[in-house]
Amino acid sequence: MPKQVDPHERRTLLADALLRVAATRGLMDVSLRHVAAEAGVTAGMVQHYFRTKDDMMVFALDVVSARVQARLEADPTTHDGPRAVVRALLVQLLPVDDDRVLEGRVAIAFHAYAASRPTVATRLREDTRGMRAMIAEQIRSAGRGALEPEQAATGLLSLVEGLAVHVLGGHVTADHAVATLDAHLRMAFGHVSVLGRPDDPEHPRAEHR
Amino acid sequence: MPKQVDPHERRTLLADALLRVAATRGLMDVSLRHVAAEAGVTAGMVQHYFRTKDDMMVFALDVVSARVQARLEADPTTHDGPRAVVRALLVQLLPVDDDRVLEGRVAIAFHAYAASRPTVATRLREDTRGMRAMIAEQIRSAGRGALEPEQAATGLLSLVEGLAVHVLGGHVTADHAVATLDAHLRMAFGHVSVLGRPDDPEHPRAEHR
DNA sequence: AGGATGACGATACAAGTGCAATGTGACAAG
């Protein structure tokens, strides 16, 4: 048997290159040869690790979702109560720093891609469903807010996704997006009197940039 | 001088074909020849009316935004007070029927496209800015809700955009999306006691499908 | 030591891409 190589590591390397291409030049420019060039390898190697282009796409999507989940679990604020948990999750999805801007671009690109590839759409749907259930669960466990948990969960998730789009498009600033998210979080978690309430003392101003 | 034709009409015809292709097969499948085939014309004619592919893209984007705005102005509920105006606008952006599903697919595709084409991004940004200002204005004129008008406006707009993505992805149903939107509209327009409030008598259940 | 085996690299190929150049024909002004 020949050289000992970890295939998963190789694939991840290539997936990273793909994500970089997708974020900077758009998904339309993602091709075998571009990814290979970005990764600094030959096109033949890419072909060796992904039998088809769609395989490569799906794997790259898995990489990002796994990465987001990993970052969430590594977040220290996870143990500060349900609202902090939800906030930590949602902020992960907001393009507040350069890394997340790239990931955000990738995410929206994949949402467009999913419209014509059922495989990708299913994968995306699973991820979303998990998050939604988790958020609704946390909201339910934290007494009642101004909305019923199910609607509050879809509302928050949709809000964040829309905010991400608007931030990436330059329609609003990242600060404004985080502030808007916080305002909606207060409503979802039962602080009914919102107007005039300065800010949450637990999370002074979040990590803006 | 030869045959008398309305160039704008021709271009709109071609733009419609492009939108159909983009909605059904994705933006990656939009090509000169595909659009021509969808429109039932030759590729040479497409080239005659659009010097470059990017011209065609931008024009198609203009067509959709103009169409959305026209539909909004034609909405009879526009004269039922600020909240009805905002609701009418936002529902236009939600994929509640087949036509709007297609438009929604187009919209998300263009958002992805805008990430790499500054021209498209600018055009998109202008449209969004207009809507945002209009919503904030209406909220301000309608007494105060639970959020400050600026945040409420970006919140509603982002919420709808996110909801559209989720509906298109099959993550939530159109009904659930409209219900969520209505719940958030109540908060933005100052009906603070939300939970337990059955529904708005003015707008019984909206036009679901 | 030797061969099997897997990790690559190179090349080929059909199909599709955007775009330019050139043709063709009709129709209206003179």
Add this chain to the structure above:
DNA sequence: CTTGTCACATTGCACTTGTATCGTCATCCT
């Protein structure tokens, strides 16, 4: 009736795309 002009059609070209095929070379097991 001629003629210029505009609306389209055709063709061609250089290039990129995804995928299949074959070659090569290092490596590990026996």
